[in-house]
Structures are given as structure tokens and as C-alpha cells.
Amino acid sequence: PGAIDSKCIADNGKPMRCWKDEEDVYFPASFLKKRFDMTGKVGKDGSTFELFTSYAKMRTPETNYDPLGAFGHFSTYSVETRDRVRCISAKTNVPMSTQWDTVPYYYPIQIAQYGLQHYSRLKIENSTRNKSEDDSKNGVILGVKSNEWKGAAGMHETTERLFFNDEEKGKVVNISAGYALANAGAYVYLDKSQNLHVVSFDWKPFDGNASFTVLAKMKQDDLLVLINYVFSEGNGKCVWQEEEKSYDEDIIVQKPRKDGQVSYSYSYVGNAPFGEWSTVTRDVLVDVARALSSGENRKKDDNVVLHPGDLRLVSLGFRGQLTVKQQINQREEQHLHAFRSAADWLVTNQDEKGGWAVPVERSIADRKLVLSPGWHSAMAQGHGISLLTRAYEHLHDVKYLFSAIKALELFKVNSSEGGVRAEFFGNVWYEEYPTTPGSFVLNGFLYSLIGLYDLSKLDVTQNEKSKIQEATDLYSAGIQSLKRLLPLYDTGSGTIYDLRHVFLGSAPNLARWDYHAVHVYLLKWIAGIEKDDFLSKTADRWIGYAYGKRAKHN
């Protein structure tokens, strides 16, 4: 017995084709997907069709939280490949964002997440793969022998190569080469193993004409990608494609793309004055991906994500007047470096209020709530503290502790006065977006609580004890609010992202499923810290929502 072609209507809408058999009437999955925001796909067996309420997987923390250990699930983050991350700055070694502005800017939350991601990987890889925390131990050292250094024969300008054994407590290469990017300069061939995509070296450029170039080869199509790190602000573009020009035939000279080669420039502004030593560490895999994503009329889906194995490094070359240590490190990872860079960025860029201001305007709810450039976020403060407490513990420098403590100040200042503190009908809240009226974003609040918790658990000397107590008090007040207000985020079939609707009088801003998953994860995280049954059961109910369970009606 087959099915009969039939007609169906839902809520007085347009008629749809349905099928009908002796038992039931059957509605199209496309209707279900649209009407209930469900996701559908053909199952693995190729015949069963599967519908899902949530496209996001609900995860919960696997272990008890250690406030100095890996940060939640951040080891699975990949901040550097997010499409809103324009580049990892070659000056500060932290990400720059284009999320709310086309000109790349520093977004403190992203920077802290980048640091926490790399710290978490460091912790996890150390424990699981038994690697050294010192990035340099996992890789190869190149350029130590003089004959590894090649010149740029037949170029318009010459390259001097001089080797010293005693100066600067190590072997160095003094280079004087034409500074034009067309010039290959002095270069070293790199190791071909695809895992070793991080290069690191010490150099001393003498002026702004110095530059270095990494040449990488894509596995898929043998495309040669040149990344030229130059002393140029690049009109704030961070990374940009060179215009195509035709040059000589030398292997590492730029060629137009049509010849299987493409060239980008990276703004390397430098963190030391000319004539002084500094260390350069670049993850070329990341830099190439950001470069390939940097088209002038770049669209969102132009974002190129590369994985280890997608390219191999070919060479590292230098131009202009400079000295390089005759030791080029080529590594798998740069976790410690990225972690430290992010923590250092926080220390260096903390303002007098103890905050990390966001330099771009942020507007939400159709510009009903607008934050002018320079606003602070409780989530940045919290993440910042979480990173700094780990930096203090891991890197043994009190500057990180002092910075973390200073970051508490804004938790005590109301949003209306430039702080991140708000009240929801008398219940204190720490605002990811300190709008007026308040927006009460749940996930940002939860992250801020974890930051406060991390600091409250730090073992410090008597001098800092009162500040640690402040963190404890701020954390406790926040937890009390959380326990009171959490039910307001529960729709009975999902969660609400924030409470903006209460003061704007609008529809609730429902959390999409990936944010719902964040709510669940964070709630379980804090429930674990607090050993709180209510929080844990709420999270369990929220997990149920993702599988189609719904609260009862009366």
C-alpha cells in the first residue's frame, strides 16, 4: 500500500504537498526545518533521514576545573583561523580583529582567548604527548653552518656575507642586501617536514628598509606563497597582497600568480628600536592562511583555513641592513610564545582604569544600545585575569599578578561610569557589553565569573591577600546573582542570549544553538566549581532542550 499525494496547511499558511497513508499524514521535512529551525541530513546508512533540533553538540567539562590548568575547552579553539581575525600581528604576536571595523584592531577578548588557547594546548600536549614546554625543543635548528646561507646571485645589488664567532655571544650573519622585495637577499633553505611550520630567529635590523621573507609551497597545487615581513603600517591593513610584477627568473624572486607564485606583505612594525636585538617567531601556516584570505574585496566565505600538512616551508630570506643570529629555529608549535605574547600584550595595554578598552564602536539591538569606542567588557576583564593568573604562575613574573589585580577595579564601577558593573533589579551583574540600559549577556558574565574565581584561588603573599579577597567577594556576589537570575534565561525549549528585551521591551533575543552549547558548558563548569545541584540540573535540562525536550505547560 503506497502513499497518496495530499495537501496540507500549517497555521493557515500556504498549502504544501504532503503524503497520506492509511495511518497518518506526512509533512515535508523542509517545512519542519524552516518552521522549527531544525537541521536535517541523510544518516550514515544512506537510507534513514535524520532531523536534529540542535546543530551544535552539547559538551560538558571532562575534568574538575583547575584554575591554573587548561582553560575549559579552549585547547580546541583556533582563534587564528577565525574569519574575523585578520592576522596575528607581526609586531605584538597577538591577533587583530576586523569583526566590527574594516581596519584591523586589537580586541582584548580575542587576544586573551588566543593566549588561553595556547596555554591550554601547552598544558594538554605536555601531559598527553610528553613534550617539552619549551617550544624550541620540538623542532630543528638551521643556518648554523655558513654554507647553508645562500646569496642572491645576478641581482642588481650585491649581498655581503660575513661570519663572526665572538661578537654577540654567538654566530651571526651580517647582511647588506638590496631592500627591494624583488631581491632574494640572503636566504636559508628550510626543513621540508610539513609539521614544522613555525620559524623563529633573533635579528637586529638597522633601519626600516630591512625585511624578511618566508617562502612556502602549498601541497595541493604547488603554489609558491611569499610572505614578506616589512617595516610598513600598510595603511593599517595588517597583511596585503603585492601587486603583480614580472621579475627575473630566480627561484625565490616574486613572480606573478599566473606563474604559480603569489606574494603578500605582512606589516612587521617591530617591538624593538632599530639596531637592537629582538626575537621573531611566526607560525607561517597561520600567516599564509591569513594572507590568502586577504583579498581586497574579500568576502566572509573567502576565509582560508590551513592545517598542518597543507604546506611546507621552502626558505627564509633577509634584505636590507641587518644582523641575524646564525640559528634559525623551525618548530611544530609556538604555544608558549603565543601565550606569553598575549599576556604581555595585556600587561602593556592595560589602561589606568585597569581595563583593556575596545577601540571600536559596538552597537547591538539595531543600534538601540551603542557603546562608543573605548568601552570595557567584563568578559575581557575576566578572560584577561584568567590569562594573567596563569602567566603569573607559569612565567613567574609579578607584573602579571599586579595586572590581574588591577583588572578588578572595573568590576566595582557601574556601566554608566565606564565600568562593567550593572544591576538587574538589584542583582549585581558583570556586563560583557556595559550598555545603558543593561544587556546582561549570560555567557560573558559566566566567563567573567571564572576570571574572578581564578584570581580568588591564587596563592599570594600577605601583601596581595586583601586584593584576592576582593576577587572572592566579587565572585561570590556574581554567583548569588547567577543563582537568582538564571531561570530568566530559560524559555522551556532553549535559552535566551541576554536580557536586553526586559529593558528594551522587545522579543527575547534567543540564543542560537552554538551559544546554547556555550551556556551549557559554562554552567556545568561553574556548577562543578560550586558543587551546586541547581546549576547542574539546569544545565542538564538545557541539554535536553537541544534534543527536543521541552518544559511542561500547565
Added chain:
Amino acid sequence: PGAIDSKCIADNGKPMRCWKDEEDVYFPASFLKKRFDMTGKVGKDGSTFELFTSYAKMRTPETNYDPLGAFGHFSTYSVETRDRVRCISAKTNVPMSTQWDTVPYYYPIQIAQYGLQHYSRLKIENSTRNKSEDDSKNGVILGVKSNEWKGAAGMHETTERLFFNDEEKGKVVNISAGYALANAGAYVYLDKSQNLHVVSFDWKPFDGNASFTVLAKMKQDDLLVLINYVFSEGNGKCVWQEEEKSYDEDIIVQKPRKDGQVSYSYSYVGNAPFGEWSTVTRDVLVDVARALSSGENRKKDDNVVLHPGDLRLVSLGFRGQLTVKQQINQREEQHLHAFRSAADWLVTNQDEKGGWAVPVERSIADRKLVLSPGWHSAMAQGHGISLLTRAYEHLHDVKYLFSAIKALELFKVNSSEGGVRAEFFGNVWYEEYPTTPGSFVLNGFLYSLIGLYDLSKLDVTQNEKSKIQEATDLYSAGIQSLKRLLPLYDTGSGTIYDLRHVFLGSAPNLARWDYHAVHVYLLKWIAGIEKDDFLSKTADRWIGYAYGKRAKHN
């Protein structure tokens, strides 16, 4: 091209039969109905299958609200046929409930709704059908002629019939008949028209043995139903079936059911001392329906609802020692009487706190919240005020005004002290169920606001002006809370019935669709009073939810 029998799964649940064609996969409507609580039916054309998000129709007030006019949509109410209404008391002429207790009790909210229902019908029928507000004008008068009065010939006891012209300023019938219910006593045949189902007369019973009986005949099956109104508490049963006995053959003598006749007793306790005149008014249609619903092992779906035309009255008989005015009114309705009875009940039964206490325990949320017998409800206070202001205006008796004013007192007393006032994080609320912690039922709160509004709009003399101002202040404070807290009831796809979950830490108690419809109606009602765009737009959005619209996610 037909459809192929296929297999489907939702959220990793059990496989279902689905159908598949070249365009889509089709899911069974039974899954949709269960999973999303939808309602389905075959459309009027017999071929289209229709699904509905809400089984309840969304209505909005049709006219601007007049605080002395019809009360919302209450003219469409039928309190007397609700299955939780056991009877309309023959003593007080107001409904008695068995909702939360098997022994019928007075539930003030129900009584006020009963009065407001009849007042609203009075108002609407007056304006649309151009009837007199005086119930007695729409009907017939019987028993005026002496020969309309019949005796019970051949009974064990005799009936004296004596007619006076001058005594008691009208013609009366003095009756002395055997009091046994088997005795037909002195009786009058009633009018056969099916519309005239209300009987009303004045009588003076001399002792508790006096009784009267209405005999009605069901149209459907010619069943004869005897309703005996007796001076008996009937063990609190309100109305109960007589045991079957065999008697003589007289037409209005009880017969066992198998002979096409059934007999019930109604507890008529009387509202005047023996030997004094009082008026009896009974809607026999209602009383018969309540009687037929009164089986000993009555189930919920045993509830019998009768409509005009379902029966006709046969006779009205009297037993025992009594005097009856020789004027039996038979009418279509008793709106004015029911309205007045409810208002009088409120005046008589108001306690020293100004409240109408509920005499039974009320527990909600699996007994997490329990109200002991004697609790007060803001909804009862509000409904009471709405009824009393109308009684004051319509019946011109200040006792109603004083009672309405006294009803304000509990709005100023906190739930914890026996009042109905609560606070939700500092926002005042009037509690339908003044539990600790609060429950914050939305619909009851809205009704209480309307009561306060009704009183605030009353035109009074200087003496009462300050009390009217109190009503205004209580109303304004409530409106302010409403505007602040309303978004908390919005799930983005429906509404929440109350805010109990906030303090119990449970899942939200979602409003089923008929309560959602009540929310919509009340919100539009108050939006109209307030001329408030936010309230009105919220109601519009809530209407959309009933048609499957959902708030956006981020």
C-alpha cells in the same frame, strides 16, 4: 511519481515511517503533534489536512473598556456549567466549587466571575436585544388564578388551599401538605416554552419540613427530572440523587429511573428565618444539569451541560407548612438576580481584612508552594472590586462601594502577613496565589489591576476620594511593574504562566494555549486602558506565537 516508504529519526529517537519523493522527506503528523504540541484536523473541504500551533483562538477586546460596562469577554462565560462548579447554591444563589476539595465550597473568584458574567450579559442583552433589565419583564406569570393550583388527590395527607385577598398585600396560597418527597403537595403547571427555564416566587416556609419541587422534562429522551429543594445540608453535597423507591402512580410523584424519571435533592438552606418572606429564583436548566452531573462516583467527563431547548419545565410543587405568593414567575434569564446575589455574597462574606478567604488548601508546584485554608487572592480582590463597583453603580447601594474600598486593604499587606502583595526583585506584584516564595501568576495579576482600575474610575463623593486615590496609586504601581516584568513571561514562542521557576529554580511553567489566549486578551485590554504601545505590540507578538511565529535567535 509516487512516494517511497522510508525511515526517519528525530533527535536520535525511535525510527518512524516517513515517505520520500523526489523533492523531500515527509514526517508523520503524529510526530509533529507530539513533539510540538500541535493540533491537527482534516479541513472543511475534506481533503486538506491542517495543523495548528494553538488550539485556542486568540481574541482581543472589541470595544474600548468602560469600567462600569460589560466585563471583558465575560458575557461569553458560563460559570454554572463548568465541571468544577458543583451547583448554584440554593441558599446564596452563587456557585459552589469542587475544584480543590470534594466537599463543595465557596470560591470567591468563581462567585465574582459568576456575577460579572451575568452583569455583562445584562448589559449586552439590554443593548442588543432591547430587553428590560428587570428579569421579570421577560417571561410569564403563573398561578394567579386559584384554579391553576392543583392538589395531591388520594395521598395519605391532605392539602389545604386557602386564598386571601387582603393579607400580605397580595394574593397568597397557604399550603399544608405532607412533607414526604413522595407527596406531590400543591402544584402549578408551568409554561411549556423551552426558553422559560427560570422560576421565581416568594414564599414563607414555617419550618424545615417545607420544600418545593420543580419537574422538568428532557427533550432528547422525555426523561422526567425532579429537583426537590429541601431544608437539608445534605452532608455538604449541595445536590444529590435520591435513592430509588416505588410510589403511587400520580404524574408528579417520584418514580424510579427505569420508569423514565429521576429524582434529585438540592440543599435549600434558606436565607431568611422560618416564618418570614423570601424570594426564590432558580434557573432550572442549570440546576438540572448540575443534578445530572452529581453521580456518586462522578468522573470529570460526566459533566452535563444543558442549553436552552434541552428541557422544558412541567410543574412547580410545594410540601409542608408554608405560604406562597400567588404569582409564579417563569422567565428566560436571571441575570440581574445572579449579579445581585454574587455582589451580596461578597458584601456578606467579606472578612475583617477586607478579603474573601478561600476555605480550602491550595498547593502548586508539586506542593512546593502551599497555601493553607483561609488564604486570600489578589484576583478575588480584583474581581470582587470589579463586581462591587458595578453593583454600586447599578443597584445604588453604598454598601457595595464600602465593600469595594475595604477590599483594597489586602493589596497593601505582604503575602507573608496574609495579604496579596509581593515583590519581584523590588517590583510590586499582586498575587493570585500569595505563596512564599512568590509565584507571580500573570493573568491573576492583570485581573487584579483591572479591579483596581475600575474602582479608581468610580465617581464618588468627597468622603471616599482618598480611598479612590489609593486604588489609583495601587493600580499605577502595578502597571509600572507590569511594564517592567512583562518581558520575563515571553519565551519567544509562547508565554510563561507564572514566575515560580525563578524562586523554585525549576523549568518555566509554560502557559498552555488557552492561558496564552487569556494573556493576549488581558494585555490588549490593559493596553487599551493605558493606550500603551509596548503592551499592545507585545500582545501582537504573542498572537503571532499562536500562529507559529517565533522570536529571532542571534
